[in-house]
Amino acid sequence: MAKELRSDMEVLLETKSFADAAINRGLTPEKKINLLRQMFRIRRFEQAALKYYQAGAMGGFLHLYIGQESVATGTVSLCGEDDHVITAYRDHGHALAVGMNMNECMAELFGKATGCSKGKGGSMHFFAPDKNYWGGHGIVAGQTPLGLGLAFALKYKGRKGCCLCFLGDGAVNQGVYHESLNLASLWNLPVIYIIENNQYSMGTSLERSSAFKNCLAARAESYNIEWDRINGEDIYEIRAKTWQAMQRAHKESRPTVLEMETYRYYGHSVADANAKKYRDPQEIEKYKKFHDPLQLWQKKLMEENLINEEQIGALDAEAKAEADAAVKFAEESPLPEKADIFADVYYEVDRQTPAGRTGKHFFND
Amino acid sequence: MAQITYRKALNDALAEELTRDENVVLIGEEVARYNGAYKVTEGLWERFGDKRVVDTPISEAGFIGLGVGASMLGIRPVIELMFWSFAYVAYDQIVNNAGCVRYMSGGLINCPIVIRGPANGGTNVGATHSHTPESILANNPGVKVVCPATAYDAKGLMKSAIRDNDPVFVMENTLLYGETWEVPDEEYLIPLGVADVKRAGADVSLIAHGRAVLTSLKAAEILASEHNLNAEVVDLRSIRPLDEETILQSVRKTHRAVLVDENKPFCAVSAQIAALIQEKAFDDLDAPVLRVCALDAPAIYSPPLEKMQLPTPERVVEKVLSLV
Numbered sequence: 001m002a003k004e005l006r007s008d009m010e011v012l013l014e015t016k017s018f019a020d021a022a023i024n025r026g027l028t029p030e031k032k033i034n035l036l037r038q039m040f041r042i043r044r045f046e047q048a049a050l051k052y053y054q055a056g057a058m059g060g061f062l063h064l065y066i067g068q069e070s071v072a073t074g075t076v077s078l079c080g081e082d083d084h085v086i087t088a089y090r091d092h093g094h095a096l097a098v099g100m101n102m103n104e105c106m107a108e109l110f111g112k113a114t115g116c117s118k119g120k121g122g123s124m125h126f127f128a129p130d131k132n133y134w135g136g137h138g139i140v141a142g143q144t145p146l147g148l149g150l151a152f153a154l155k156y157k158g159r160k161g162c163c164l165c166f167l168g169d170g171a172v173n174q175g176v177y178h179e180s181l182n183l184a185s186l187w188n189l190p191v192i193y194i195i196e197n198n199q200y201s202m203g204t205s206l207e208r209s210s211a212f213k214n215c216l217a218a219r220a221e222s223y224n225i226e227w228d229r230i231n232g233e234d235i236y237e238i239r240a241k242t243w244q245a246m247q248r249a250h251k252e253s254r255p256t257v258l259e260m261e262t263y264r265y266y267g268h269s270v271a272d273a274n275a276k277k278y279r280d281p282q283e284i285e286k287y288k289k290f291h292d293p294l295q296l297w298q299k300k301l302m303e304e305n306l307i308n309e310e311q312i313g314a315l316d317a318e319a320k321a322e323a324d325a326a327v328k329f330a331e332e333s334p335l336p337e338k339a340d341i342f343a344d345v346y347y348e349v350d351r352q353t354p355a356g357r358t359g360k361h362f363f364n365d
Numbered sequence: 366m367a368q369i370t371y372r373k374a375l376n377d378a379l380a381e382e383l384t385r386d387e388n389v390v391l392i393g394e395e396v397a398r399y400n401g402a403y404k405v406t407e408g409l410w411e412r413f414g415d416k417r418v419v420d421t422p423i424s425e426a427g428f429i430g431l432g433v434g435a436s437m438l439g440i441r442p443v444i445e446l447m448f449w450s451f452a453y454v455a456y457d458q459i460v461n462n463a464g465c466v467r468y469m470s471g472g473l474i475n476c477p478i479v480i481r482g483p484a485n486g487g488t489n490v491g492a493t494h495s496h497t498p499e500s501i502l503a504n505n506p507g508v509k510v511v512c513p514a515t516a517y518d519a520k521g522l523m524k525s526a527i528r529d530n531d532p533v534f535v536m537e538n539t540l541l542y543g544e545t546w547e548v549p550d551e552e553y554l555i556p557l558g559v560a561d562v563k564r565a566g567a568d569v570s571l572i573a574h575g576r577a578v579l580t581s582l583k584a585a586e587i588l589a590s591e592h593n594l595n596a597e598v599v600d601l602r603s604i605r606p607l608d609e610e611t612i613l614q615s616v617r618k619t620h621r622a623v624l625v626d627e628n629k630p631f632c633a634v635s636a637q638i639a640a641l642i643q644e645k646a647f648d649d650l651d652a653p654v655l656r657v658c659a660l661d662a663p664a665i666y667s668p669p670l671e672k673m674q675l676p677t678p679e680r681v682v683e684k685v686l687s688l689v
Contacts, residue, residue, distance in 0.1 A: 086434075118471035127470035134437060135470065142457050145427050149434020156390065156416070156440055176457070179427025186422065344472035345506050347530040355529055359558015359606025362506065363637070 019300075021240035023078070029306045035077060035235055036301060036312070039069040039294050040319035042093045045102050048323035049092070049109055049123075053270055057331075058109045060122045065093035067265040070293030071196050072097040074238030075164055078246055079132070082154060082161025086134040086147045088168055089124035090196075090264075098133040100126065102326035112333035119336045120344060141167060141174030144193065148180045151191035155253060162190040162249035164242075170201025170209065172216050181223045181257070190249035192242070193220075195259045196232065202268040203278040217259035225255050232260030233293045236300075263287040366549050372542040374516035375405050375481075378523035379443065381552065383413050386441060389527060391418045392428055393445030393482075402447045403483065403542055425455040429480065433462045433532075436478040443527060449484030449536055450496040463532040464507040477530045481523070484512075484536035485576060486627060487675050492663035497627050499536050499574070500634045503605040509533040509557055510604040514578035516546035518602055521555030529557065538576045558606030562615065566597035569685050570615040572638055573625040574601040577676055581625045584681035592682070594689065604634055612638060613646050620651040623684050625676050630658040652688040657681050 018024065046064050053062045065072070068090075076085060076097035087094045095105055100116060108115030109123055116126050124138040134150060137143035147165025154161045171177055172195060184191050195216050201209045212219060220227040226248060230241050238260065245256035265288060267275030276284070301307045342349075348356030369377070382389050395402050397410035397420040410418040421428040425446065432442035446452055452459055463476050486495035503510040509531055513519035519537065526533035563578060564585050571581035578600040585596035599615050601607065616622050622642055624635035639654045657676045665671050 084438075116471065117469055117473070120471050121469040125469040127473050129437070129470075129473050134434075134474070135466070137462075139457055139461055142430070142461060145430020145458060146434035146437070146462060148427070149431040149436070149440075150438055151434075152431055153435040153438035153440045156435070157438075176426040176430060179422075179424035180430070182422060183424060183427050183431060344468050344470075346509075347467065347472075347475045347477075350472060355525070355557060358556045359603060360609050361558075361606045363607075 018234065018236035018240040021236070021243070023239055023243040024236050032301060032304075032306055033315070035073055036294070036297050036307070037315050037319065038073045038097060039297065040316050041102070041322065042069045042073070042096050043294060044316070044319040044323040045096060045105065045326065046092055048327050049106065050266075050270060052327060053109075058111065058123075061089070062109070062123050062270040063090040063268065064264065064266040064270065065090050067287065067292070068196060068198060068232065068262045069093055070235050070238060070297065071194070071232045071260045071262055074235045075194060075242045078239060078243050079164070080161070082159045083246065084132040084134060084150045084154070084161065084163045085166075086143050086150060086163060087136065087166035088140065088143055088171065089136070089138045090168065091124060091126050091136040094166065095126040095128065095133060095136070098128060098131045100128045100131065100133065102322050103329040106326035106330040107333045110330040110333070111335065112330055113336040113340065114329070114333040118340065118344065141171035141177045143167070144171065144174075144177045144180040147193070148184055148189060148191050151184070151189040152187070154190060160250050162192060162246055164192050164194055166194045166196055168201070169195055169197040169199065169206055169216060170204075172219070173210060181220060181225060181255070184255035185223045185225050188253045189255055190253045191255045192245045192249060193255070193257045194242070195257065196262055197259050198262050198264045200264070200268065200279070203272065203274060205278070215259055217257045220257035225257055227257040227259070229259045230261065232262035233291045233296055235293070235297055263291060366547045368545045369516055369548050370543055370545050371516040371519050371537070372403065372405055374520035374548050375523055375537065376407060376409070378520045378527075379406065380409060380412070382524055382527040383409065383417055388439060388441045389417070389443060390440060391443050391445065392421060392432055394421055394423055394447050396420060396445050401445065403539060405537070405542070406445065425451050426458050429455040430458040430462060432478050433458055433466070433476055436476045437466070437474050441477050441527060443479040443481060446480060446482035448494050449482050449498055450494050452480070452498055453496070459502070460505050464505045467531070468507055475530050476532050478532050479526045479535060480532070481535035482537060483539040485538040485540060486659060486664045487540055487671060489666055489668045489671055491666050495664035497536070497659070499604050500628045500632055502534055503634065507532070509606065510536065511557055511602060512536045512575040512604060513602060514541070514575055514600050516544070517548050518555060518561070518600070520548055521553055522557065522602065525554045525557055528554075533557065536575065540576055555602070557603045558608055559603065560608035560611035561600045561602055562597060562611065563600045564596065564598040566595040566619065568594045568619055569596045569621040569623060569688065570599055570619045571596050571623050571625055571681065572599045572601065572612060572615070574604060574634060575627060577625040577627050580676050580678055581681060583678035584685070587678055587682050588685060592686065594685065596685065601634070609641060609645070612641065616642055616646045617649045620649055621688050622650070622654045623681065623688065624654065624656045625681055626656060626658045627675055628658055629661050630656060631661070633658055655684050655688060657684050
């Protein structure tokens with residue numbers, strides 16, 4: 001196992017110091033509880049999605065984020081007005097973290113017209129540009145130069161922001177990721193690549209897919225990019241170290257590569273029936289029992305006397321009710337019309353501009 | 366009206382659009398200090414500076430993906446591919462990201478990017494540098510593809526491409542960069558999706574795009590002087606969107622069509638045009654629709670043979686004579 005698990009004492013010691021980081025000291029009790037609420041929302045949303053996927057209510061793939069909730073929740077909680085987010089196909093958690101509502105997300109899974117992408121994108125393609133959320137991308141590492149481009153645009157326009165570009169540990173061996181790292185460093189672009197290392201590239205373990213020294217993020221060294229490795233189950237550590245990278249982006253316009261050690265409880269996708277064959281079931285149980293980010297954060301909040309069991313139960317129930325309501329919304333929503341197939345292909349055609357009215361754009365008849 | 370080269374016409378279009386819109390930025394290999402591998406961007410870096418004209422490392426997937434991402438936030442990148450053949454290493458960024466992001470986001474995101482560069486054979490650089498990907502790229506709804514044959518068209522189409530809010534791929538031709546045509550001094554635009562009848566005629570329609578238009582015009586001269594046949598030459602200019610009406614009008618007038626195309630024949634642009642004609646002008650035809658394409662093998666290096674591999678006026682004439 002490439003991931004070396006720290007002892008409880010070590011985690012406790014580190015946690016204490018990360019909790020003391022300025023960015024975490026500024027967290028009000030309300031904000032801390034909100035982080036828990038957000039993680040419950042992601043988990044309950046996906047549990048509902050899984051149930052209805054298995055019941056045949058949706059098509060395609062369903063890549064669940066359960067087990068990794070602290071990463072999206074912790075990082076996105078740092079974003080300001082000019083900070084942007086883009087990710088790969090395991091995108092539900094980031095979508096809810098940036099503030100997309102469950103209804104539009106669930107309806108998208110159901111392929112309904114009320115979905116965030118009008119039923120045209122599906123699970124892997126959630127977008128909300130009004131919330132600085134640029135997807136949701138299905139091709140492994142395909143989003144890595146797009147994140148770079150968002151950072152390029154911010155710098156070009158003179159905005160003091162950055163782009164958090166998420167990728168999985170399976171994406172780090174794609175060429176375009178390395179091209180992006182080179183360009184990011186060469187052009188001083190404010191992009192932060194966040195490798196969510198859940199230790200499996202689909203069914204291939206980290207040690208069977210990647211050659212590296214130290215850790216995956218350390219490859220950044222050769223591009224002269226700062227990097228760090230983060231315990232992805234710890235919200236305080238995630239926030240403290242990601243904030244440092246964001247400061248570097250905002251103030252120095254320099255990129256960073258962060259590697260979050262995390263774990264997914266389910267398979268690569270729900271269709272991945274072998275999830276328990278390529279992994280030792282005991283390994284999965286160990287993570288659920290000792291490293292669950294929701295439980296760890298609850299524990300922390302209770303230690304800080306910010307919340308009690310009853311209040312935690314209420315937050316969870318609230319998230320579950322919201323997910324159930326989203327399913328109802330999705331079920332009752334209309335499907336897209338056949339004519340909708342041809343909308344949203346071309347800007348100029350949709351707007352019926354002179355360019356959109358000139359020449360034949362579609363070749364059906 | 367001045368006589369300028371195809372290269373200068375493109376250069377003028379880029380300079381005018383850089384001046385007009387501060388969000389236009391040129392990005393590519395050797396576009397700035399080197400003045401462009403084919404000198405299309407000559408002088409632009411000196412005039413507009415580092416911010417607007419940006420040299421890249423050799424990373425087509427990286428910098429095209431960067432352009433797509435930047436365009437989502439309102440920048441209007443004009444990306445040079447030294448050869449369109451290099452698009453193949455950036456195919457995911459071009460087809461999946463530029464081509465599909467608007468659709469998959471339900472219309473929430475636009476991608477106003479231009480990718481331009483030469484896409485032609487005939488320069489003895491071997492198969493991997495000689496691709497003509499207009500057919501395979503135009504196969505993707507969501508993108509637009511234009512292939513100017515003259516300096517006039519190159520300038521007008523390039524300016525429209527940069528102002529368009531969808532991804533537009535401009536396919537130029539290294540064999541045309543040094544050729545000159547008359548180009549008006551005053552500003553003009555040529556809309557995408559409008560074909561141009563480059564020579565009026567009554568006996569046969571030669572339908573072509575890019576350099577094959579010039580091949581067709583030469584063939585038309587031979588047909589007129591040696592065979593007393595008056596050929597009409599239709600220049601598609603834009604592949605997608607396509608001006609179907611002009612094609613059909615021409616065929617309805619001449620009743621015969623020979624399609625001239627530097628694509629390889631299988632699923633070529635001309636295959637689409639042939640399907641269109643038989644579907645919509647079948648009763649107007651006095652003869653089958655025939656094609657003169659690049660000979661169906663990877664581009665050969667040997668210079669005299671490569672010349673034969675692309676459509677020649679002689680092959681066009683021969684094909685027309687087989688019809689009448």
